Amino acid sequence: MKFSEVVGQKNVKRSLIFAKKENRIPHALLFNGPEGCGKLGLAVAFSQYINCEEPEDDDSCGTCISCLKYKKLIHPDLHFVFPLMKVSETTLVCNEFLKEWREILLADIYFTPLQWYAHIGRESKQGVIYAEEAGEIIKKLNLKTFEAEYKCMIIWLPEKMNIAAANKLLKILEEPPDKTVFILVAEETEHLLPTLLSRCQLVRIPPIKDSDLYEALQKQSEFSEHDIKNAVMLSEGNMIKAALILENSGNNQQFLENFKLLMRAAFAVNMIEIIKQTDEIASFSKEKQKDFLIFMLKVIRDNFLITEGAGTKVIHRPEEAEFSSKFHPFINQRNVFKIVEEIEKAHFHLERNGSPKIVLLDMMLSIARVIKS
Ligand SMILES: [Zn+2]
Numbered sequence: 001m002k003f004s005e006v007v008g009q010k011n012v013k014r015s016l017i018f019a020k021k022e023n024r025i026p027h028a029l030l031f032n033g034p035e036g037c038g039k040l041g042l043a044v045a046f047s048q049y050i051n052c053e054e055p056e057d058d059d060s061c062g063t064c065i066s067c068l069k070y071k072k073l074i075h076p077d078l079h080f081v082f083p084l085m086k087v088s089e090t091t092l093v094c095n096e097f098l099k100e101w102r103e104i105l106l107a108d109i110y111f112t113p114l115q116w117y118a119h120i121g122r123e124s125k126q127g128v129i130y131a132e133e134a135g136e137i138i139k140k141l142n143l144k145t146f147e148a149e150y151k152c153m154i155i156w157l158p159e160k161m162n163i164a165a166a167n168k169l170l171k172i173l174e175e176p177p178d179k180t181v182f183i184l185v186a187e188e189t190e191h192l193l194p195t196l197l198s199r200c201q202l203v204r205i206p207p208i209k210d211s212d213l214y215e216a217l218q219k220q221s222e223f224s225e226h227d228i229k230n231a232v233m234l235s236e237g238n239m240i241k242a243a244l245i246l247e248n249s250g251n252n253q254q255f256l257e258n259f260k261l262l263m264r265a266a267f268a269v270n271m272i273e274i275i276k277q278t279d280e281i282a283s284f285s286k287e288k289q290k291d292f293l294i295f296m297l298k299v300i301r302d303n304f305l306i307t308e309g310a311g312t313k314v315i316h317r318p319e320e321a322e323f324s325s326k327f328h329p330f331i332n333q334r335n336v337f338k339i340v341e342e343i344e345k346a347h348f349h350l351e352r353n354g355s356p357k358i359v360l361l362d363m364m365l366s367i368a369r370v371i372k373s
Helices: 010-021 039-051 065-071 094-107 113-119 131-142 163-174 194-198 210-220 225-235 239-267 271-282 286-307 318-330 336-351 356-372
Strands: 028-032 078-081 151-156 180-186 201-204
Touching (some): 010 039, 028 039, 039 151, 131 151, 131 163, 163 194, 210 225, 210 239, 225 239, 239 271, 239 286, 271 286, 286 318, 286 336, 286 356, 336 356
Parallel strands (some): 028 180, 151 180
16 A cells, blocks of 8 residues: 555655654554544555665555555565454454455555444444454564565554553563564554553644545545535545545435425425325435434524525535525524424434334424424
8 A cells, every 4th residue: 555545644644754764763653543534544555665675755666576465465574453352252363354354454444443343244342452462463573574674563443452452562562573663553542551652653643634635535436526525524534424425415316305395394284295204204224314314404504504694604516505595594593493403303313213203203293383483
């Protein structure tokens, strides 16, 4: 993986490349940043760069023998540790999941712990890095370096280490083996042992800049300008969130039609039509029902902003703009808070497995009452 495959983060890349050029590579680094900023990709790209045989000025060459092995994540001196979950008392170590790990990472460097757990078929469990893994780390590091200049040990989410694992790792970091680089890739450093933190050089990775995110999404996706701008605005520099929002925007056309029909029925206080429309939403998958409520919240918020004269803050698809030009006067200070409250309440009940038909009908009846009052 080359640095160029990681979106944005120019300053971080520059300082990492500088460290290699100055021959000042710390034996332990802590890459800390929020979800979706690209820290795991940066860890792999940095490991590839310091082992590249013909490094270029701002990236690894991508074609030397080391880079080719890195590209497939099969370099014998590249090691990964990541959270897993025990089923019964069988010991699990990362080696048993290397195939799955390579699959997910080669498909996309941006993924969440939950997506990882789902990939190995354990979506409902919390991952842990167990003490057995520390034993594995020692075993791997005692092997002599096969071919590379540096052995790289990338530990994804060290905050998931249990206490025994963290203490063992600390011992290793106290007497680091020669030519070994540890890269801890963490989201929540407050759950790390302070002694472990103090052994690592901290590299802060910020959220991706809006302009970089915009450029990357435009290159990668077939989505409209409106959808991409909307995803950038709502995702706060988080690539994973941006991709999810874009994925959902395919639903937006349908959601707008559903929303119009619901509102028309509410204004007419047409019970039969309200029931028909809420039943229609209730027939969606659970996730899609919740997405629809999020969509409703956005439309209500946007229309309130327009009513309040802050319409320039709203990013609209053309068909939404046309709808809002007539709809916005109905959303105002007298009713907006109550409507939002009703939608949020419905979302809460759907998450807790309330009956969608009842929850949605209840919400719409309350909204109809508020709008008509
Ligand atoms: Zn190379």
